[in-house]
Amino acid sequence: MTELKSVAVVGLGLMGGSLARDLAAAGVRVLGADLDPDTLRQARSAGVVTGTLDDDASTLAVDAVVLAVPVRRAPELLRRLAPRLAGATLVTDLGSTKRSIVEEAEAGGLGPRFVGSHPIAGDHRSGWAASRTGLYRDASVVLSPAPSTTPEAVARAIDLWTAVGATTEVLDAAEHDRRLAWSSHLPQTVATALAAALADAGVRPADLGPGGRDATRLAGSSPTMWTDIALDNAEAVGAALGRLEMHLAGLRRALNHGDEEKVRAFFERGSDWADG
């Protein structure tokens, strides 16, 4: 059970749509907004969303507002919505990077009520059609407060995520972005680069075995979402890419020299990591 009676979800794609479904199922009144009128219609006719932001008065009559839009659109959206958020005791987002949105919230005076959220959930599909109940069950959600966020706002964010079955962990926004450059943004960029190389060679997805399909699955992710994430976290992602290139170039040289020990050490390193 959540103490939140009403939540506005802005952006009804995979992440926002799934959250809206779970909140509605938990008895929360959900207002929705989406750039795509069809998406909004579908969310309403599914009974998930019972009102739109535009239907409302100048102040949004909701307990919480969730921004579920690509990370580089979120700061501007937050600026635009800020004057209408007087009633909300929690403002959060679902972005995969946290530093810029937390900075924007603090700078725009929303700091006390703002807690950034990054749910480690979802997959390579996108849009309302991919949204589903239960996406956040047992998922881990990173919460990044702003410098002036109140303990009450953090408690409310924990309440929101607990209501949909997730567990939460509080982490500084900048540290979050550094960590995620490795654990999330690097795997995504690698899968995309692998897909691009395979495209160059005329290899299609159907030509791959099960392992190759796993390794390239993320390549199907939303280009819009990932263009935003990569640019928003460019420095840390660039550093991670450089490290990866070093390992690839090292293997290429070892193969070129027929250096069995180095080739073996390369594969053992990966295998040891996988074994924990």
Place this chain on the structure above:
Amino acid sequence: MTELKSVAVVGLGLMGGSLARDLAAAGVRVLGADLDPDTLRQARSAGVVTGTLDDDASTLAVDAVVLAVPVRRAPELLRRLAPRLAGATLVTDLGSTKRSIVEEAEAGGLGPRFVGSHPIAGDHRSGWAASRTGLYRDASVVLSPAPSTTPEAVARAIDLWTAVGATTEVLDAAEHDRRLAWSSHLPQTVATALAAALADAGVRPADLGPGGRDATRLAGSSPTMWTDIALDNAEAVGAALGRLEMHLAGLRRALNHGDEEKVRAFFERGSDWADG
């Protein structure tokens, strides 16, 4: 139903063990050999293997011999077994590279009866414990004949694989190795390099979301097997790695310059490929 009455499987790991299980289930008498006496014991006590190669006389009394050992051990094993193979009408292997084993078979006089096999099946696990029935059901198997292979030997290889539910495609060994450098060896080396970079950054497998777990799954593959494959196909793998590094470096530069169009084009390229 297969016309093969008896098959010797040398090496009872994931690939050889799974083939032995399916052949035994199809009523074929299976002789087995493995460097690890425990593995051989388990395969016998499971009723899969009913005899060993050492039990037999100087000529192996089997219709077919399958080498299921790491690719760089296969040529030497083939040389060693050649004098005992007079009775076999089919000699094949399960290696992920085909050029060196086919060359060895031809040079050693086994060409007419040799058909290299590469089943596109299996996963990152290895050993008898990972072997299972049904591994080859609906799998695609590449068959690479030697220059002097007879049509009868090819038909027998097709018979063998059809008996365990796989489909076959005939492909020249050198062309096979060039193609697989992209579709299999590149995804494997990328997953391993990604794991090594994550290890450098202190990121553990448990820190990853579902996408990162997919992208790194292959890193757990057998280092012995992959050291062999990479060295045996070094030139083609090196070329594929170079291409991948180009894409990664291109993204890194685009991020460094904040070049949104290039970053977007990168992610769109991967997404288009995934969409077929």
